[in-house]
Amino acid sequence: MDARTPADLEAALADLAAPVKLLFFTRTFGCDTCGSARRIVDSIASLSDRVTVEEFNLVLDKDEVRDYGIRRAPAIAVVGEADTGIRFYGAPDGHELVSLIDAIALVASRDSGLSGESRARLAEVEQPIDIQVFVTPT
Amino acid sequence: MALASPHVTAAAVAAVEYPDLVRQYRVTGVPKTVINGRVEILGAVPEAAFVSQVVESVA
Numbered sequence: 326m327d328a329r330t331p332a333d334l335e336a337a338l339a340d341l342a343a344p345v346k347l348l349f350f351t352r353t354f355g356c357d358t359c360g361s362a363r364r365i366v367d368s369i370a371s372l373s374d375r376v377t378v379e380e381f382n383l384v385l386d387k388d389e390v391r392d393y394g395i396r397r398a399p400a401i402a403v404v405g406e407a408d409t410g411i412r413f414y415g416a417p418d419g420h421e422l423v424s425l426i427d428a429i430a431l432v433a434s435r436d437s438g439l440s441g442e443s444r445a446r447l448a449e450v451e452q453p454i455d456i457q458v459f460v461t462p463t
Numbered sequence: 464m465a466l467a468s469p470h471v472t473a474a475a476v477a478a479v480e481y482p483d484l485v486r487q488y489r490v491t492g493v494p495k496t497v498i499n500g501r502v503e504i505l506g507a508v509p510e511a512a513f514v515s516q517v518v519e520s521v522a
Contacts, residue, residue, distance in 0.1 A: 411474075443464075443511065446514050450468050459476050459488070
Protein backbone atom coordinates (compact mmCIF):
# COMPACT_ATOMS: atom_id res chain seq x y z
CA MET A 326 0.00 0.00 0.00
CA ASP A 327 1.14 3.53 -0.54
CA ALA A 328 0.55 6.27 1.98
CA ARG A 329 -3.07 6.78 1.05
CA THR A 330 -5.72 5.88 3.59
CA PRO A 331 -9.12 4.28 2.88
CA ALA A 332 -10.60 7.78 3.20
CA ASP A 333 -8.27 9.00 0.44
CA LEU A 334 -9.35 6.16 -1.82
CA GLU A 335 -12.99 6.92 -1.11
CA ALA A 336 -12.34 10.57 -1.93
CA ALA A 337 -10.76 9.56 -5.24
CA LEU A 338 -14.07 7.95 -6.20
CA ALA A 339 -16.31 10.69 -4.84
CA ASP A 340 -16.17 13.11 -7.74
CA LEU A 341 -15.84 10.99 -10.85
CA ALA A 342 -16.45 13.07 -13.95
CA ALA A 343 -18.04 10.24 -15.95
CA PRO A 344 -19.50 6.77 -15.42
CA VAL A 345 -17.16 3.77 -15.25
CA LYS A 346 -18.19 0.14 -15.64
CA LEU A 347 -16.31 -2.70 -14.02
CA LEU A 348 -16.92 -5.84 -16.05
CA PHE A 349 -16.22 -8.70 -13.67
CA PHE A 350 -15.41 -12.09 -15.17
CA THR A 351 -15.83 -15.06 -12.89
CA ARG A 352 -15.76 -18.83 -13.15
CA THR A 353 -18.03 -21.21 -11.30
CA PHE A 354 -15.50 -23.94 -10.55
CA GLY A 355 -11.83 -23.90 -9.67
CA CYS A 356 -11.58 -20.21 -8.85
CA ASP A 357 -10.43 -19.71 -5.27
CA THR A 358 -10.36 -15.93 -5.41
CA CYS A 359 -13.42 -15.12 -7.56
CA GLY A 360 -15.58 -14.62 -4.46
CA SER A 361 -13.20 -12.24 -2.72
CA ALA A 362 -12.55 -10.38 -5.99
CA ARG A 363 -16.29 -9.83 -6.47
CA ARG A 364 -16.65 -8.53 -2.91
CA ILE A 365 -13.84 -6.03 -3.50
CA VAL A 366 -15.42 -4.88 -6.77
CA ASP A 367 -18.81 -4.49 -5.06
CA SER A 368 -17.30 -2.50 -2.22
CA ILE A 369 -15.68 -0.12 -4.72
CA ALA A 370 -18.99 0.32 -6.55
CA SER A 371 -20.72 1.06 -3.23
CA LEU A 372 -18.50 4.14 -2.84
CA SER A 373 -19.66 5.85 -6.05
CA ASP A 374 -22.94 5.90 -7.90
CA ARG A 375 -20.93 6.40 -11.10
CA VAL A 376 -19.25 2.99 -10.77
CA THR A 377 -21.33 0.01 -11.82
CA VAL A 378 -20.55 -3.71 -11.96
CA GLU A 379 -21.61 -6.25 -14.55
CA GLU A 380 -20.75 -9.90 -14.04
CA PHE A 381 -19.92 -12.38 -16.78
CA ASN A 382 -18.96 -16.03 -16.69
CA LEU A 383 -15.67 -17.02 -18.30
CA VAL A 384 -17.19 -20.23 -19.67
CA LEU A 385 -20.77 -19.23 -20.47
CA ASP A 386 -20.53 -15.63 -21.70
CA LYS A 387 -18.44 -16.34 -24.78
CA ASP A 388 -19.29 -13.12 -26.61
CA GLU A 389 -18.10 -10.83 -23.82
CA VAL A 390 -15.05 -13.01 -23.11
CA ARG A 391 -14.06 -12.71 -26.78
CA ASP A 392 -14.93 -9.01 -27.14
CA TYR A 393 -12.86 -8.04 -24.09
CA GLY A 394 -10.08 -10.57 -24.72
CA ILE A 395 -10.41 -12.14 -21.28
CA ARG A 396 -8.26 -15.21 -20.70
CA ARG A 397 -8.68 -16.03 -17.04
CA ALA A 398 -10.80 -15.43 -13.97
CA PRO A 399 -11.12 -13.47 -11.84
CA ALA A 400 -10.68 -10.60 -14.27
CA ILE A 401 -11.88 -7.01 -14.28
CA ALA A 402 -12.18 -4.87 -17.40
CA VAL A 403 -12.33 -1.14 -16.68
CA VAL A 404 -14.67 0.42 -19.23
CA GLY A 405 -15.61 4.05 -19.72
CA GLU A 406 -17.52 5.47 -22.65
CA ALA A 407 -15.74 2.74 -24.61
CA ASP A 408 -13.39 -0.07 -23.68
CA THR A 409 -10.04 1.20 -22.44
CA GLY A 410 -8.02 -2.00 -22.70
CA ILE A 411 -7.30 -1.87 -18.96
CA ARG A 412 -7.57 -5.22 -17.17
CA PHE A 413 -6.89 -6.58 -13.73
CA TYR A 414 -6.34 -10.32 -13.31
CA GLY A 415 -6.69 -11.73 -9.80
CA ALA A 416 -8.32 -10.34 -6.67
CA PRO A 417 -7.44 -6.62 -6.46
CA ASP A 418 -6.38 -6.35 -2.84
CA GLY A 419 -3.49 -4.51 -1.18
CA HIS A 420 -1.57 -2.39 -3.63
CA GLU A 421 -3.71 -3.60 -6.51
CA LEU A 422 -6.77 -2.04 -4.91
CA VAL A 423 -5.02 1.32 -5.07
CA SER A 424 -4.07 0.68 -8.71
CA LEU A 425 -7.64 -0.26 -9.61
CA ILE A 426 -9.07 2.86 -7.99
CA ASP A 427 -6.45 4.96 -9.79
CA ALA A 428 -7.46 3.29 -13.06
CA ILE A 429 -11.14 4.05 -12.41
CA ALA A 430 -10.33 7.71 -11.73
CA LEU A 431 -8.20 7.92 -14.89
CA VAL A 432 -10.89 6.34 -17.05
CA ALA A 433 -13.53 8.70 -15.63
CA SER A 434 -11.28 11.67 -16.36
CA ARG A 435 -10.53 10.38 -19.89
CA ASP A 436 -7.00 11.62 -19.33
CA SER A 437 -4.06 9.21 -19.26
CA GLY A 438 -2.04 11.61 -17.14
CA LEU A 439 0.99 10.98 -19.36
CA SER A 440 3.39 13.69 -20.49
CA GLY A 441 2.97 15.33 -23.88
CA GLU A 442 6.07 13.52 -25.10
CA SER A 443 4.71 10.13 -24.04
CA ARG A 444 1.37 10.83 -25.72
CA ALA A 445 3.11 11.82 -28.94
CA ARG A 446 5.14 8.61 -28.98
CA LEU A 447 2.07 6.46 -28.28
CA ALA A 448 0.14 8.23 -31.02
CA GLU A 449 2.61 6.73 -33.51
CA VAL A 450 1.68 3.18 -32.52
CA GLU A 451 -0.36 1.37 -35.16
CA GLN A 452 0.12 -2.24 -34.11
CA PRO A 453 -1.41 -4.03 -31.15
CA ILE A 454 0.63 -3.86 -27.96
CA ASP A 455 -0.31 -6.16 -25.10
CA ILE A 456 1.27 -5.17 -21.79
CA GLN A 457 1.18 -7.54 -18.81
CA VAL A 458 2.55 -6.27 -15.51
CA PHE A 459 3.10 -8.98 -12.91
CA VAL A 460 2.51 -7.69 -9.41
CA THR A 461 2.02 -8.89 -5.85
CA PRO A 462 -0.68 -7.59 -3.53
CA THR A 463 1.61 -6.13 -0.87
CA MET B 464 -0.81 3.97 -21.97
CA ALA B 465 -3.93 1.94 -22.71
CA LEU B 466 -5.93 5.13 -22.29
CA ALA B 467 -3.61 7.05 -24.59
CA SER B 468 -3.72 4.57 -27.48
CA PRO B 469 -6.54 2.39 -28.83
CA HIS B 470 -3.90 -0.16 -29.84
CA VAL B 471 -2.58 -0.72 -26.31
CA THR B 472 -4.06 -3.07 -23.74
CA ALA B 473 -2.63 -3.18 -20.24
CA ALA B 474 -3.23 -5.85 -17.62
CA ALA B 475 -2.10 -6.08 -14.02
CA VAL B 476 -1.65 -9.76 -13.22
CA ALA B 477 -1.58 -10.96 -9.60
CA ALA B 478 1.47 -13.20 -9.76
CA VAL B 479 0.46 -15.46 -6.87
CA GLU B 480 -2.81 -16.38 -8.56
CA TYR B 481 -1.36 -17.34 -11.92
CA PRO B 482 1.63 -19.66 -11.39
CA ASP B 483 1.35 -20.89 -14.98
CA LEU B 484 2.00 -17.38 -16.31
CA VAL B 485 4.76 -16.87 -13.74
CA ARG B 486 6.46 -19.99 -15.10
CA GLN B 487 5.80 -19.11 -18.73
CA TYR B 488 7.34 -15.64 -18.39
CA ARG B 489 9.95 -16.63 -15.80
CA VAL B 490 8.76 -14.07 -13.27
CA THR B 491 11.23 -14.11 -10.39
CA GLY B 492 10.50 -10.63 -9.03
CA VAL B 493 7.84 -7.94 -9.30
CA PRO B 494 6.98 -5.70 -10.92
CA LYS B 495 7.86 -7.48 -14.13
CA THR B 496 6.40 -6.25 -17.41
CA VAL B 497 5.97 -8.45 -20.46
CA ILE B 498 5.14 -6.79 -23.78
CA ASN B 499 3.49 -8.85 -26.51
CA GLY B 500 4.70 -11.96 -24.72
CA ARG B 501 8.36 -11.40 -25.50
CA VAL B 502 9.91 -8.06 -24.45
CA GLU B 503 10.59 -8.02 -20.73
CA ILE B 504 11.13 -5.10 -18.37
CA LEU B 505 12.22 -5.75 -14.80
CA GLY B 506 11.34 -3.41 -11.96
CA ALA B 507 9.73 0.01 -11.93
CA VAL B 508 10.91 2.26 -14.76
CA PRO B 509 10.45 6.04 -15.19
CA GLU B 510 7.59 6.99 -17.54
CA ALA B 511 9.67 8.20 -20.50
CA ALA B 512 11.89 5.10 -20.52
CA PHE B 513 8.89 2.79 -20.07
CA VAL B 514 6.96 4.38 -22.95
CA SER B 515 10.07 4.17 -25.15
CA GLN B 516 10.50 0.47 -24.49
CA VAL B 517 6.82 -0.20 -25.15
CA VAL B 518 6.74 1.77 -28.42
CA GLU B 519 10.05 0.31 -29.61
CA SER B 520 8.86 -3.22 -28.92
CA VAL B 521 6.78 -3.05 -32.10
CA ALA B 522 8.99 -0.69 -34.11
